[in-house]
Amino acid sequence: MPSEPLEAEFARPPALSSEQEEELRVLGQEHGALQLSHAHELSRRSTEHTLANLERSYTRQGIHVVEFEKGKREDPREWSRWRKWYVTLTTAFLCTAAALGSSIITGDMEGPTRDLHTSQEIVNLTVTCFVIGFGIGALAKNAATLVVGRQIAGLAASAPICNVGGSVADVWAIEERGLPMATFSFAIFLGPVLGPLIGGWIGERAGWRWIYWVLFIFSGLCFMLTLVMPETLATALLRKKAKKLREETGDDKYRTIEELESPPFKEMMKTALGRPLVMLFTEPILAFMTIYLSFVYSILYLLFFAFPIAFEEVRGFGLGMTGVTFVSVMIGITLAMLVMPLQEKIYAHYTKFGTYPEARLFPMMLGAILLPSALFVFAFTGAYGHVHWIGPCIAGFMFGFALILLYISGNSYIVDCYSDYAASAIAAKTLVRSEIGAMVPLYVTQMFHNMGFQYAGLLLALVGVGIAPIPFVFYRYGEGVRGRSGRATQMVRRTEKESNLESI
Template identity: 40%
Template sequence: MKPTPEGLTLSQSRREKALDVKIVTWKENDPDDPRNWGFGIKWFRTVIVSYTCFVVAMGSSLVVMDMEKSAAEFNVSIDVIHLTVAVFVFGFGIGPLLFSPLSEIFGRRPIIVVSMGLYFIFTFPSAFAQNAATLVVGRAIAGLAASAPMTVIGGCIADMWEARERGWPMAAFSGTLFVGPCLGPIIAGYLTVEGWRANYYLLLGLAGSATLAPYLFLPETYAVVLLRRRAIALRKETGDEGFMTTQERFRKPFAEVMKTSLIRPLQLLVTEPIIFLFSLYLSLIYALLYLLFFAIPVVFQEVHHWSRGSTGLAFIAVLLGMLGCFATLIVWQSKYVAAGKPNAPPEARLPSMMVGSITLPIGFFILAWCTYEDVHWIGAAIGCAIFGFSMIGVYVGANSYIVDAFPEWASSAMAAKTLISRLCGGAIPMFVDRMYHSRMGPRWSSCLLAFISLAMMPIPFVFFKYGARIRAASKRSSE
């Protein structure tokens, strides 16, 4: 059917004239607009959604210490037990392709609550598994179910905070994705004394609390859904069918919306240089993080002869590095605010990533050449701390840049980068142990990772200089 100049078909245009369409949108200082909520309320709800990410992230690493016990109990090779980490992280990457578009149709809150509820339910099979197959399958489904917060929360934060305010909330969200995995081995190092199932029992409790928290304290944040509810209420109150949102006016069939939304993250990944290159860099960061879960026991147990429980404490160095980076984010945020009023360009988010890209290979070179029995362990710990600092700097800068560069596509953009980064991170457990015990040894294995980090280092500098030009060439990116 021939379209009108406004993009509507002739039948739609005639219908709208008959209805006297009234577009429902936010009023000035509208109290129902999440961006007009009080500062304290926004932070409280940011903490709630970030907590769900923290629990999911911790679930990926809480089970890594002393996998030999479960392998011995089920009489399988250690590689089979390594799959419990690999398939869980793979689920993080695949799940958002479904959950992210659903959140843009049904809203953020129901997707988060359902996702965390399924995470809680499917942790039970692993906790009470009587064979290795049940353990692995339970972890695979739990990882898939728990994947929603990893991408939907980025959209929640974009819903609640203006771009100029988004630095700290995004840092809090990003930090949970790394603090969680690092706390897991610290706790598990001593918890495994009670048996390997104790880690899963703790995980069950955390997953239950992370299901209840958003259910009780998180209202809907997605403007499209909130305005649709308002339009429905107005139609019911007035009997006037002319009240509708912009999205309702140009409504597409559900099947078409789902098809487009499922494909969109892959389209962004393939067609947008920003999404592709930043996803590539974040894939390296995730790969290095999950590599540490297996490399640190080699360095501190086998080389420096620490006990199993004490080895988990080595992750404190990574956490200290992260905290150091969070302290510097005060500087980055103040520079970002000063870079533009009222709104700074997305490139103003990149300085923390630029610094992190420089220190990242330095940390791994230090870790590599302090992996000698006669070199004090503090050297390797310093390398781990520098990695923690670098990881947060790169991740916060990259995440914030992606959200600012694609504000209307935030969830899909996050789903795209999550897919590739989690697939890379999940692959690590299947070969890292062999790599560190190969002829390369722990020193040259760490050096290889440092050289890869060096090759990635120019990415934030290129976008800092040419990012505005690259965004201008994109049909989806912000001006």
């Protein structure tokens, strides 16, 4: 019996280490024209070698290790392309629905405030508490029911957000994931931006309750799609196959690697709950990148409340037309997604002869300049009714573009820096990001009203300027910081000759 148990993902030969695979299950970071780097290839070979040794060891003990049979399309990665794309598009659709639910109600926040005889702050809690209550919202007779329903809805919506990236990673090989992962990521960012656009028109034409009814109907359609979606997790499929073989043969020695090597539940819980927090307070790269990405995430949700102030209160736009202004953010997001594959080519060039996580930071450095610029433009154009409405929309476009550059680049840098602990690092970042993002609705309206639109926007822009050096500092000194860490990936650089010799 080996001294160190394998992760569940080792039940089939993965393309990356177990923690990297788990990270892809959580977020699906790899975008654009993905290529196997030298480090990825070495990891794959090492994993396959370990699995082969384990299988031989268990075979000598009389245990039948259950694996996929090649050519029978048992492995999700051997499925037909149309079936893979069905899984990809269906799961992306689910993500859009979940993300849409978080923001669609911001299209009409005055309706429930008026009809339920409550304050704007209480209604804003429905965004904070969003994390199958879509139907409950439409039936709400008081603010408490509305808030509780949104809390239930958010808990349910967290399932597709956390697991869809894993389904995509299950069916596509690493070198094929570029377009599927980009599709999934686009759905994640598209949902929140579509929310105010759709919700604004529904609220204006049919009333705020119909926002919840439409969301309820849309979610029902998504649920029907999931009923015919196949299982994609290889370990689950192998467990099912092993169970069937045991029942058919009466031989209890048919087992999967996961069943034989899984660590105790207590150990898994200790790792899952303890390591992310320890890393957050002991790893400078993770701590500062978490601060930066949490700020970016909070600005996204801040705009859901700041845009109505800039366009409804200052310029007299209706709910529907205010929602249309979010198209500017959507255009920025779309354009950034189209140019992100260029970063993968740059990254492939810099990692041709070894690992180099800092090569992920080029888009983030550009985004660090664009983000405060967008906030400055928004502050000095959104505050004044005599300034053309295109001004705040330009700021929205700039922010949408910067959002993708910062978020994808930052997450990818974290994954590359902590390749063996990527899931724990991302879990820590996600925890802080979600908590900070959830607080935004509780103060943003008061902040813009009490400080004044211009000064509130200026404060945010100055914060953006203050944290802008983070990616530049890590590009220059990241290697040294990682060198002093016990968990971070260390630099592996080789000459072309050394790389060619090692690949033989």
